[in-house]
Amino acid sequence: MSTLPDRVDLLIVGAGTAGAALAGQAARRGLSVLCVDRRALDDAGARWVNGVCRDAFAEADVPLPRGEELRGDDAGFHLLAGRGPERITMRGHGVLDVDMRLLVARLHERARDAGAALQGEVEILALEGRRARTSVGAVEADLVVDASGLAGLGLLPRRVPRADLCAAAQAVHAVADARGAADFLARYAAREGETVCFSGVAGGYSILNVSVHGDEVSLLTGSIPADGHPSGRAMLEGFVAETDWIGARRFGGHRAIPLGRPRDVLAEGHCAAVGDAAGQVFAAHGSGIGAGMTAARILAEEIAGGGGLDGYAVRWMRTHGGRFAAYDVFRRLSQRLTLEELRRLLRSGLLDAESAAAGMGQRLPRVDLARVRAIVPAAWRAGRLSARLAIAGARMAALVAHYARYPHEPSRRARWARRTMQITMQIHGGAQSD
Ligand SMILES: Cc1cc2nc3c(=O)[nH]c(=O)nc-3n(C[C@H](O)[C@H](O)[C@H](O)COP(=O)(O)OP(=O)(O)OC[C@H]3O[C@@H](n4cnc5c(N)ncnc54)[C@H](O)[C@@H]3O)c2cc1C
16 A cells, blocks of 8 residues: 655656656755656556657756667668658658667656655546645645646646547567568668658558567557548557568557647646646657656756746747647648648658658758758649648748747736637638647
């Protein structure tokens, strides 16, 4: 039976990457911290292989993964339109393949070493002011942070429409037939360790990634079922069933990822949210690990430095929010692309290795004279599609500028949020899901 402390400075709900990273960062800065998860701690957070930008580790002040935790280091990435032949190949994109079971365990260990208390199988049932009622007793907390993922605690206003939910799955299987795996790689001109990404394979925003590492194959799928596409899990299982060189499943998981813009409100009173619970997901490819860990660092710094929860909200929105909101515009565009349009995008060069690598690395694309010179003929080749991309690009830039002015005064935030909606509505011609 768990016993909880009577009172803590900071209660964190959820011991996934965002919650565990925050526990460590806050405890290191002298706060008394309790981080709880409704699952056993060995089962908390992501339990599969994720791609995480190398730079995010430095930004989040988390040492880079090594040994078995690091399953792939910036290997080649082949982005195909459907099953090809159109493709672009990215190298030096800066994304690492990380065994999340080991990263979450490492973050737990770092948090404990810093003095945080972590407890699994403790569910938050209700928050009554500063008192939290849990499945094993009550605890008083000066500050409460929702790091509970998509589930969310409902502390802050939030709604994730179905059209913004990506159903993703990831699994590592044995390679049952090395020759079959080698033939697959040869067919797609890929080397061992590299990723073959079939994009738009089920239409719109859908992918199937395949990478072979020795006697294992790593599969990642994702789609938006609200658009009428099969779920990531169904796509993954379908691919395994039709591929005879793939053998038994070793580990993996599936879940929904909240896409959409970050929440307009990240903190209110003595409550804040980080990670998926805050909508801090890079929507172009549904990536929330780096964002959650980075937000955790900013939150801990602001609490310890006197900026408080509100200081965190302003700093995160101003430095990261615009980029995340901007790439959600790109996500919505890609969601409506037909496979033929995606093919044209790649064929024309309008989406090239440089811009795709920027998206993979969660960076804004470079815009300078040389780039414009390269884009103009590509835009000509892409025809009407280039107009849609140009409008999206302009709105992305408008959102980046708008988020950089996220107001310090809470009283001005409703107006700011209305303007955010206006910019987004202009993008979608009035059709808006959030
Ligand atoms: C198949 C798949 C592949 C993905 N691939 C990538 C990728 O390549 N790169 C990337 O960056 N991201 C990827 N993501 C997204 C990424 O996994 C999430 O963004 C990330 O796990 C979010 O971390 P988090 O700590 O915010 O939430 P979570 O990992 O969801 O952790 C939340 C924790 O809170 C606990 N909890 C919930 N409610 C309560 C409660 N009431 N009381 C106590 N505890 C509670 C849960 O048990 C859970 O352990 C992928 C997601 C999926 C599903």
